[in-house]
Amino acid sequence: MDFLDLVKSRYSCRAYTDQPVADHLIDEILAVGGNAPVGNGAYDSLIFTVVKSESALNRIREFSAKTGRDRSLGAKVIIFVSSNNLENLISYENVACAVDHMALAASNLGLGNCYLYGFIRDMVQENTPQLDVLDLPEGYVPAAALGIGYPVQSQAKLPKTELISKVKINRV
Numbered sequence: 001m002d003f004l005d006l007v008k009s010r011y012s013c014r015a016y017t018d019q020p021v022a023d024h025l026i027d028e029i030l031a032v033g034g035n036a037p038v039g040n041g042a043y044d045s046l047i048f049t050v051v052k053s054e055s056a057l058n059r060i061r062e063f064s065a066k067t068g069r070d071r072s073l074g075a076k077v078i079i080f081v082s083s084n085n086l087e088n089l090i091s092y093e094n095v096a097c098a099v100d101h102m103a104l105a106a107s108n109l110g111l112g113n114c115y116l117y118g119f120i121r122d123m124v125q126e127n128t129p130q131l132d133v134l135d136l137p138e139g140y141v142p143a144a145a146l147g148i149g150y151p152v153q154s155q156a157k158l159p160k161t162e163l164i165s166k167v168k169i170n171r172v
């Protein structure tokens with residue numbers, strides 16, 4: 001897809017069908033995420049964890065249902081991005097670069113997706129047992145994730161017709 005058309009088509013999807021996402025598509029999204037810019041090239045500071053078994057997703061959903069704060073967990077795959085260096089703020093920027101790359105890769109494949117942060121912050125703050133699902137090596141903590149799946153078409157957003165910045169622009 002033309003890059004500007006891709007940007008116009010990406011939106012935060014919050015209603016997914018039950019259709020599974022093929023592994024080769026997940027692999028493509030992961031390869032794109034793993035080529036995002038990372039400060040000082042510290043790729044080793046990050047880990048991607050693909051959660052796609054229903055049992056693992058349900059454990060994550062258990063937590064979200066408890067807080068009722070996230071609407072995106074109907075996703076059929078959640079790719080968590082964890083770092084071993086979250087005390088350094090640059091790590092959150094690295095995580096965001098990876099998640100955003102993966103969001104565009106997923107949109108390019110016609111997959112709905114949504115950047116997830118709120119419930120992950122809550123999981124970490126509460127040190128909830130559901131974190132065990134991620135089976136992370138010692139020292140790695142999840143900072144964000146991308147939910148992915150096929151969008152429910154009736155609730156999908158149409159691609160924007162024009163690309164206009166929603167962020168205020170100041171020129172000096």
Ligand SMILES: Cc1cc2nc3c(=O)[nH]c(=O)nc-3n(C[C@H](O)[C@H](O)[C@H](O)COP(=O)(O)O)c2cc1C
Binds near residue numbers: 118
């Ligand atoms: C850092 C960050 C954290 C976000 N956290 C969540 C989240 O936890 N849950 C959610 O449903 N959406 C989350 N979003 C999605 C935003 O709400 C969404 O991108 C924004 O409202 C713009 O809408 P759009 O993505 O459809 O263009 C997050 C986005 C970013 C960049």
